[in-house]
Amino acid sequence: MRTTKSFPSIERRYFYPEIKRCPFCRQPLQLLRGLYLKKTIQTLDGALWVGGYVSHCLNPKCGHGEVHYQSKQLAALSLPGVTYGLDVIVHVGWRRQHAHRTMSEIGQELRALHLPITDREVERLWDYYRMLLRGLSQADRAELRVAEQVYGGL
Numbered sequence: 001m002r003t004t005k006s007f008p009s010i011e012r013r014y015f016y017p018e019i020k021r022c023p024f025c026r027q028p029l030q031l032l033r034g035l036y037l038k039k040t041i042q043t044l045d046g047a048l049w050v051g052g053y054v055s056h057c058l059n060p061k062c063g064h065g066e067v068h069y070q071s072k073q074l075a076a077l078s079l080p081g082v083t084y085g086l087d088v089i090v091h092v093g094w095r096r097q098h099a100h101r102t103m104s105e106i107g108q109e110l111r112a113l114h115l116p117i118t119d120r121e122v123e124r125l126w127d128y129y130r131m132l133l134r135g136l137s138q139a140d141r142a143e144l145r146v147a148e149q150v151y152g153g154l
Helices: 086-097 103-112 119-138 141-151
Strands: 011-015 029-031 037-043 046-052 055-057
Touching: 037 086, 086 103, 086 119, 103 119
Parallel strands: 011 046
Antiparallel strands: 029 055, 037 046
8 A cells, every 4th residue: 555655844836837828829828727736746846736727818709718828937837737846757768768877876866956756767767768769869859939929938
């Protein structure tokens, strides 16, 4: 059975969307009530509790009211559904790929940094790292640039 990790003194941060106007109709965006995302992220610098708000377009003529805009800073902290930060994922990938460390050695290094992690979780982070690299190599750069312009970021 999995044990729940607890973080007695955890920093809390709230994130708001940076984009203030709809990229399609240029009308002001409205914040939705309540937090869209609440999660704990374990980074190399310690645990962090984050809460994220989203906004959407209220203009009925726009047709893009179902698009939700969230903070780019929040999205850059971790992958959806993953409780470890991107810094931890990159650390695992770099140590495995360039320093040729085993999963067990990487796990020991992370635990020495006071990051509670199992060797199995290190393997999953290695898989995420490889997926990120594969996504970068297969992505159509022109489509990414268009999406970045339209949505104010990736």
